Amino acid sequence: MKSSFKLTLILCLFLANSCSKDKSVRDDSLTGGKWELSEHLSDTGNGNGEWTAVNKSSRIDHISFKVNGDLDWDLNKEFQTYIIKDSVTLSFIRADKSVQTYAYQIKEGKLSMSPKEPISCIETCGDKYVKTF
Known part of the structure; x- marks a missing residue:
């Protein structure tokens, strides 16, 4: 009886440790290649944020x-x-393991990103990148 309990316990521990703790999602459209900054989104406080091309x-x-x-x-x-x-x-993720999250979207070949937390924008802000491969 004791040996079957130990065996069951060991099996449960093994199964619990073998489960992946990584909850990340894969996005093949994001990875591979290089993205180049093309536009900034900023708002001067009037609620009319506009995308402008980078210099x-x-x-x-x-x-x-x-x-x-x-x-x-x-x-x-x-x-x-x-x-x-x-x-x-x-x-x-930084070297010290602190994290900054960004909202992102890939639409019509452009990657849009805007900081979410812990640092975010009071007014609308963000950047758009195009893939340069």
Whole structure:
């Protein structure tokens, strides 16, 4: 009786540990290739946020989402990895394991991102990127 209880307990522990704790979602349209900043969304406080093209003569931001979860973001080097939480939320992780979440959407070949938490915008804000492969 004791041995069957121990065997059952060991089996339960094994099964519990073998379950994946990673709740990330996969988005093949996001990974692979390089995204280049193309537009900014900003609002001066009047509620009429507008997308404006970035100045191509200034330094252009690029971001690459690696399939393994690594991140290469030119202007936000503190973020080292990312997780796709769901179909509209990305989490960017720093070396100290702190997290910044962004709302995201890929539509008509453009990646739109806007910070959600803990840092967010009081007025509308965001960035659009185009894939450069």
